[in-house]
Amino acid sequence: MILDKVNNTLDLKKLTKEELKGLSSEIKDILIKKVSKTGGHFAPNLGVVELTIAMHYVFNSPVDKIVYDVSHQCYTHKILTGRKHGFLDENKYSEISGYTTQHESEHDFFIVGHTSTSISLACGLCEARDIKKEKSNIIAFIGDGSLSGGLAYEGLNNASEYGKNLIIVVNDNDMSIGETSGGLYKNLKKLRETKGNCEDNFFKALGLDYVYVDDGHDIENLIEVFSKVKDIDHPIVVHVKTIKGNGYKYAEDHKEDFHYVMPFDLETKKSLCPQSKENYISITNDYLIQKSKENENIVGITAGTPALFDTFRKVRKEKFIDVGIAEEHAITLSSAMASQGIKPVVALGSSFIQRSYDQLSHDLALNNNPAVILIFRSGISSIDATHIGVFDIPMISNIPNIVYLCPTTKNEYLKMLDFAINQNERPIVIRVPSDVVEDSIDKEYDFTLNTFEKIEKGKDVAILGLGSFFGLAKEVCEKLKEDNINSTLINPRFVSGIDESMLEDVSKNHKVVVTLEDGVIDGGFGEKISRFYSDKNIKVLNYGAKKEFTDRVSIDELYNRYRLKSDLIIDDIKRNL
């Protein structure tokens, strides 16, 4: 294997052009094998193998610095910068992160997992280089999909004012996670069609120098282009056309499905970890399809993750908007729609809703418009630090006017959706659980503002299990019975406000109140309960995540660390009784 000779980027520079081509084939095969087994970003990585090789052939990393946007396309970069074992050795697959991180290599400069940041980060590296009077090339490597995010534009706009070396490589594969959306993409299309020569070039309009590369898989040509722009004395955009999924025809033909994959069989193309038939995405879509038959005003909105409205967008195409990676626009748009009696339902991941705090606060909450927002992928998990979903409760629930709901079961979720869509008083956010829990009993729901639901009435100990941690609360409650402690079990439902009357009532014959929330405790739900009881003779124990960024730590380890296990909680309760 040619890769045997390449342990670092210096080795790469010794290869012949033919060997470089061979190397790119080898790397594609390695990526296909590895990612099909472990899951990960498939098509984005296959599309940039030649580009990455050419960059590392021409530039001198880490003196020259490449900043990968989102960094979900950094696998080849990792293979070439001393981390190939993580892609070759099955036993070491898990050692290497799927994103760049400075803790892994001197060739990585930032932990990155959100889009649209690379140009601003590169601008910062440029400023630092100049102040330190150093000499190097700074390269921002950004996909066309990431260019729809406002920060990428703010970066481009500011980069243009900057008078020294900065190279912005636009990896244009004509795709975001899903299809791209927006005027910029019409421009990129024209630029591709005219080989960079169309009128009204977006990048030139922003005052940036520009060069177009029509074949992002032609290593020799890429090397030539990068050699020309190397050491350039001003900012330039190198616009490169690539094919997402290149090297694996099936991925080229199914770009959205192969953006990120779970482990799959290379022969049959079938997933090796099939999703349970029913999950909260399917439940939500089924509900919205049905509901939108009765209510013409429902519009589904996503921001670059249309898969969250998977079937809804197919069945109700005219009532679906994907704004591209533009979470800010999604929220502000929905606020305005809601102000006119329309019922937008926005679906966002927990780690991405944080890209629209000002829009939630200033555009939506202050204007008190009744949009509905669904937060997916929240809670303590073993995911990468860039994608953990434990911060949405403090972020959202402390904004006035917004009602933040945490359902515990499928039926309660559906009833909350109904409640949110049928009301016109205020913005409502629903924290969609991860695991589908069926209701044991059929019952009525009343969502009077800030009323908790008492599920079991006991004394001495009251347990408030918020959303997905209601199950844990129930488990604690059941186990306490074995010790002859009949505790009170409460489903708070509302995380943005508290049921003062019920809490007051609880204080009469309870000694210990336990709160459980599937997110960071700081600034969250439990602290509000602690505050409520802070001048009363009742002890409160708050459980949830510690205020920390966790990176691929197993759930079991985290639950132990945070004492989120029924036996540990019961120990604490007994100590405090």
Add this chain to the structure above:
Amino acid sequence: MILDKVNNTLDLKKLTKEELKGLSSEIKDILIKKVSKTGGHFAPNLGVVELTIAMHYVFNSPVDKIVYDVSHQCYTHKILTGRKHGFLDENKYSEISGYTTQHESEHDFFIVGHTSTSISLACGLCEARDIKKEKSNIIAFIGDGSLSGGLAYEGLNNASEYGKNLIIVVNDNDMSIGETSGGLYKNLKKLRETKGNCEDNFFKALGLDYVYVDDGHDIENLIEVFSKVKDIDHPIVVHVKTIKGNGYKYAEDHKEDFHYVMPFDLETKKSLCPQSKENYISITNDYLIQKSKENENIVGITAGTPALFDTFRKVRKEKFIDVGIAEEHAITLSSAMASQGIKPVVALGSSFIQRSYDQLSHDLALNNNPAVILIFRSGISSIDATHIGVFDIPMISNIPNIVYLCPTTKNEYLKMLDFAINQNERPIVIRVPSDVVEDSIDKEYDFTLNTFEKIEKGKDVAILGLGSFFGLAKEVCEKLKEDNINSTLINPRFVSGIDESMLEDVSKNHKVVVTLEDGVIDGGFGEKISRFYSDKNIKVLNYGAKKEFTDRVSIDELYNRYRLKSDLIIDDIKRNL
């Protein structure tokens, strides 16, 4: 007066072209007189008198809907839509908000005070109109300064995909609050110079139709242009050149100073409420000018509010960056600079730092880069709802890794600045107080992480006065002495972490702990103290703002509402002792 005949927009349509011109002169005189007396946005409003008259002459508000970006240029709009009394009658000056608000008139659609939102809001109104099968013109009215914000770009990019009526009026006065910054402004300049005919038109590059108007003060021509685009069947940008401050020469010549004014004398041009010689902006600038002589790595960064680094930017021009209204870029840029050993000091207002939550979390905190961020204009105040600064504590202090400091005196602030700049461990945010408090004694400072400072040692009652509320805490402490209660007085200093050892110590001989913070209680500092003591036999009383948007409510009323008065607090303490 011609204005006597104009009580609403229908009256306006009856005027002759000559009368419209006369009306615009009258309105300018009214604005000059009114704003010089009350303070407010001066130059932005003077610049758009003719434009606003022309829009309301052509379009039929409120069926046709104009969305004003930031809305600090809406005074003429208000005069024409039934609210002229608030500009003519000195006794009614305070009745009308300085921003648009749907609670004031059916001609306003949103409460707006942050920039860059109008295009997304207009897109939402368009979608709603289409779903409801209505017919109307939707107009986004946005200044060139606001176009640097990422959300404006996300809006433009999405607007371009939209196939129906949408009119985006770009009011180009070649200014942001300060000078504009970025590649876009080179393009706007070229467009102005070529009367809209230069190569690489930014708006056309985004796929938008475009028309240029060279004289934004020529009402007749403006009426002609708007009449042509009225009822257009697709999105179009109407790019209008205006003169900021038009009608008051001195403002035209001093655009930045006259963007927003405090009451001033029209003859002498001098402020009628001169600032105290020393304030935290001058203290910060003096410090940074001095410090940057010793440390070449210090860079001052602002996002559209360069006045925060007023003198620093003049003296240390090469070490100052204003990124324009682009708070996201400011934070991400500073994170990258800090990663390379540079020491960026970013100055932002409390209500604007919330435009960069994801950048604070993902780009800065997760990467743990030692940038320094100064938050100005925080705390409970009588300001407009869009600008209240009470949410930064829950927003920032619950993000891991960030250390959030609250100084209580001038000297402590300077020592915290020193500490923040001299360390390289982590991002540090400092909440700059509003009132300058001199230290009564000279002393040493030790900022060991999460250590509070015990100022007076007492028993039974401990009072934690955070930042600008330390003075109130001291007052409570002094008054309690009159009742022979010697309380413990604590300056917490750190809002992002607690001093467990000191709190543990306090719990030994105290019955009541009081927390005072100049911000919303929910998710804030006091709740963390409540949580700490929640399983101990000690009562905690949390004081701060209620979770609500307050709009121009007097501080006195708010302090009463929140019981933030020493006598009220003492009553509560006594009740709990």
